[in-house]
Amino acid sequence: MSFFSLQRTRPESFSYIGRKGFGPVKIAMAILVIGLFIGAIGEPDGNSVSALTSPNLPVDKIESKPQSTAEKPLDLTLATAIVETADLDHTLHKENIPDEKKRVLTVRNGDTLMSIMLSTGIVRDEAYYAISALRTLYDPKDLRVGQRIHITLSSDDKLRGMMLGPSVFRQIFVRRNKAGSFRAFETERKLTRKITFARGTISSSLYKSAVREEVPPSVLAELVRIYSWDVDFQREIQKGDGFEVAYEKLIDGLGDEVQHGEVIFARMVLSGVSKPLYRFEVRPGKIEYFDRAGRSAKRPLLRTPIDGARLSSRYGKRRHPVLGYTKMHRGVDFAAPPGTPIYAAGDGIVSFRGRKGAFGKYIRIRHAGGFSSAYAHMSRYKKGVALGTRVKQGEIIGFVGSTGRSTGPHLHYEILTGGRQVNPLTIKMPSGVKLDQKDLIRFQVKRAKIANLITELQRTTTITRR
Numbered sequence: 420m421s422f423f424s425l426q427r428t429r430p431e432s433f434s435y436i437g438r439k440g441f442g443p444v445k446i447a448m449a450i451l452v453i454g455l456f457i458g459a460i461g462e463p464d465g466n467s468v469s470a471l472t473s474p475n476l477p478v479d480k481i482e483s484k485p486q487s488t489a490e491k492p493l494d495l496t497l498a499t500a501i502v503e504t505a506d507l508d509h510t511l512h513k514e515n516i517p518d519e520k521k522r523v524l525t526v527r528n529g530d531t532l533m534s535i536m537l538s539t540g541i542v543r544d545e546a547y548y549a550i551s552a553l554r555t556l557y558d559p560k561d562l563r564v565g566q567r568i569h570i571t572l573s574s575d576d577k578l579r580g581m582m583l584g585p586s587v588f589r590q591i592f593v594r595r596n597k598a599g600s601f602r603a604f605e606t607e608r609k610l611t612r613k614i615t616f617a618r619g620t621i622s623s624s625l626y627k628s629a630v631r632e633e634v635p636p637s638v639l640a641e642l643v644r645i646y647s648w649d650v651d652f653q654r655e656i657q658k659g660d661g662f663e664v665a666y667e668k669l670i671d672g673l674g675d676e677v678q679h680g681e682v683i684f685a686r687m688v689l690s691g692v693s694k695p696l697y698r699f700e701v702r703p704g705k706i707e708y709f710d711r712a713g714r715s716a717k718r719p720l721l722r723t724p725i726d727g728a729r730l731s732s733r734y735g736k737r738r739h740p741v742l743g744y745t746k747m748h749r750g751v752d753f754a755a756p757p758g759t760p761i762y763a764a765g766d767g768i769v770s771f772r773g774r775k776g777a778f779g780k781y782i783r784i785r786h787a788g789g790f791s792s793a794y795a796h797m798s799r800y801k802k803g804v805a806l807g808t809r810v811k812q813g814e815i816i817g818f819v820g821s822t823g824r825s826t827g828p829h830l831h832y833e834i835l836t837g838g839r840q841v842n843p844l845t846i847k848m849p850s851g852v853k854l855d856q857k858d859l860i861r862f863q864v865k866r867a868k869i870a871n872l873i874t875e876l877q878r879t880t881t882i883t884r885r
C-alpha cells in the first residue's frame with residue numbers, strides 16, 4: 420500500500436466520546452429505512468398517541484437554544500425522510516384530554532421500570548399489568564440509563580398509558596382500553612432532521628469555547644477528529660481563533676432529541692487562516708471531509724495523535740507545553756490528563772513496544788513510505804497492542820502518562836524517517852487525496868448546497884454569551 424493512498428473507514432475507537440455506536444453508516448441506513456416507511460405507516464392508533472403525549476412537552480425546548488436550526492434538507496434522499504411534526508402536534512392538541520397528567524421520567528442507574536412507575540404514584544397492581552402487556556413487545560430489562568419513559572396518568576393517579584423508545588426508530592406504547600386492561604403496540608418513529616449551527620471564538624481553550632456555545636461533546640470530538648490530520652491542537656490553537664460547526668440533530672415527534680447526527684460542515688480559523696471542511700459521501704457508507712477544492716482532510720499521519728479536545732494546553736504555547744522541538748528534544752509534546760487515549764498516527768505495524776530509558780513506556784509504529792511514529796511516557800499500552808500488531812490510523816494504542824524522564828503527564832510524539840527523528844512541526848505532510856473528476860462534480864454540487872445553508876445559518880446566529 421502506498422503511503423499516499425491510505426483509504427480506510429473511520430475506526431470505532433476514534434470517537435470514544437459520546438458516540439454510542441451510532442456511526443454514519445447506521446444513520447444513513449436508518450434514514451433510508453425511514454424513507455421507505457414514510458407514507459406506508461401511519462399511526463396504528465392515533466388516539467393512543469394523543470393520550471400519551473403532551474403538547475407542552477416538545478419542540479420549543481430545542482428551538483430556545485442560542486444556536487439556530489434549519490430544516491433544509493441537503494439532498495433528495497434525506498428530504499424524503501423528513502416528516503414534519505406539525506401534523507402530529509396538531510392532532511395532539513385537538514385530542515388532548517384536559518384532566519390528564521403527563522410525566523417524563525429518565526432511567527437512572529439502578530432503576531427498574533417497576534420502581535420508576537411506582538415513583539409516579541401508580542399502584543403496584545396497575546404497574547404490574549401494564550408491564551405484563553409491555554413484555555409482549557419489549558423486555559423491560561433492556562432499559563438503558565438515560566432512556567426516557569413517558570407516562571400518562573389520570574387526575575387521580577391511575578395509569579392511562581406509557582410510551583418508551585427502545586431504539587431511535589421504534590416506539591412502544593402501552594394503553595389502557597375501554598375494558599380497563601392494558602395492551603401494547605409499537606410504531607415506527609418519525610424523525611425530523613434539523614441542522615444546528617454553532618460558532619465561537621476561542622478565548623481560553625477550544626473545549627471551553629465549544630461548551631459555552633453548547634456544542635455537544637460528541638460533536639466537539641468529531642470536530643477535533645476531522646482536523647487532527649492537519650492541525651496540531653496543542654500548538655496551533657491561539658486566543659482569538661474561531662470555529663464553526665453545523666451538525667444534524669434527529670428529533671422525534673415528541674420533540675425529544677434522539678441523536679446528534681453527523682457534522683456536515685466545519686470551519687476552523689487559525690491565526691487568520693480559514694480552513695473549511697465539508698462532509699461528502701464518496702461511496703455509500705464512506706463519508707469523508709473535504710476542503711473547497713475537493714481534497715480529503717485525511718493525511719497519512721495525524722498531527723494530533725491524541726484527543727485534541729482534552730489537551731490541557733493554554734493557547735499561545737506554540738513551541739512547547741513541556742519542551743517542544745529543539746536539537747536536544749526531537750519531538751513534540753501534548754500535555755493532557757493522565758489516561759487520555761493516544762491514537763496510532765497512521766496505519767502501520769508496531770515495531771517496538773516496551774520501556775525505553777528516558778522515554779518510559781514507549782511504542783513505535785512503522786508506516787509505509789519509510790516513516791515511523793513514536794509515542795513516549797505512556798501510563799499503559801492498549802490491550803492487544805504488541806510487537807508486530809497491525810494498527811489502523813486513529814486506533815487507540817495506549818494512554819497518556821508520565822513514565823520515564825517526564826515532568827508531568829504528556830504524550831511525547833515523534834515522526835521518524837530512515838530511523839532519524841524529523842521535526843513534526845515542519846515536516847511536509849502530503850496533502851489529502853483529491854477526488855477524481857466524477858466525484859468532484861458531485862462534491863461541488865453538494866458543497867454549494869451546504870455553503871448556501873451555512874450562509875443562512877451564519878446570518879441568523881450570533882454568539883450570545885461571552
Ligand SMILES: [Zn+2]
Binds near residue numbers: 830
Ligand atoms: Zn517530549
